[in-house]
Amino acid sequence: MSNLTPASPLRDWLADPAAGQVLRGMLAQGGQSEQALAPALGLPLEQLVKMSGGKFPPELVDALVTAAETGRVPEGLPTAPPPADTATAEPDLGVEIGAAEPWSEQITPGRFDGQTVVVTGAASGIGRAVASRIVREGGRVIAVDVSGDGLAALAADLGAAVVPVTADITAPASADAVLAAAGGRVDALANVAGVMDDDAAVHEVDDKIWDRVMRINVDGPMRLMRAVVPGMLAAGGGRIVNIVSEAALRGSAAGAAYTTSKHALVGLTKSSAYQYAGTGVQVNAVAPGAVATGIQVPAAAPFGSSRTARMRVAIPGLAMAEELAASIAFLLSKDAVNLNGVILPSDGGWSVA
């Protein structure tokens, strides 16, 4: 009898003799290898299904469960053997290393009671996880995104504490729409909405991608900060958290446009933290490593992506959006007292490598 469930990590599924063969077969069919999945090995299988955009259908999960339970590969499914080198014994490290303890959200009831928090990018990924956590901790969320359908789904899940604002943060009127929806004090702002570039090195930069990345990743957050800060100053305080990236800390994590945009957002964070120090307005940033979300990546530029690919093998692991929400909600909460101008890497230690 197998103990594997859709919540079990990919690593355990690959280790199962029958289910592992099927999973490898599916990967091979999609032109992927087990090695390419290395950063995702700690993620639950169900997360892979969510991220795959339909390429990994829920029926396949049922087939994997059957394979693990019966020890046999169901008919008609592709299979592939484990790579030869996994048979090599681990060297003796002189210390026993157990499986990493699984993590689940620890909600702090009432942490955001009576507070209004603006969250951009709330229809998907990290923004959705932040919005969800704040509502479950008592707050009201002004949820901003270009995706009206995604916001409707969020509101259907979380109820009246979500006030959806369907808006493009690059449109000047969007900041007014956010203030109108808040209808009073904004206690905190999480600038989460952002887009990736195509990994292009500077000689490959496409003007359209550059402009879009700068407008969404830099101009949009600045406009919302500009809109909420006067109210925060008048109220004697408020907390702003800008979501940057590993690409805000190093040159090797993305292309020229995304790296420049996230470095710029660090500059805006630090400048604002300095300018408002002592007023009660705190401005911090969180720099996520790799996170399992639906973030779209444009077709890769050949030169730049061949360079960034060399670094990506060093990513310690993919995090779930809820893990980022834990770091971001902390900085949005009053527990962030005395923190101002912090750029907090939430990346499993990637930034110290």
Ligand SMILES: NC(=O)c1ccc[n+]([C@@H]2O[C@H](COP(=O)([O-])OP(=O)(O)OC[C@H]3O[C@@H](n4cnc5c(N)ncnc54)[C@H](O)[C@@H]3O)[C@@H](O)[C@H]2O)c1
């Ligand atoms: N996923 C990662 O690995 C990763 C790593 C480092 C940093 N980040 C950063 O985290 C943030 C969230 O990323 P995610 O992975 O959750 O992405 P995601 O694509 O899942 O979510 C981003 C959301 O932002 C919205 N959005 C995009 N442009 C917008 C606009 N102009 N106006 C309003 N909404 C807009 C999208 O509709 C989407 O719902 C981004 O700033 C991203 O740069 C992500």
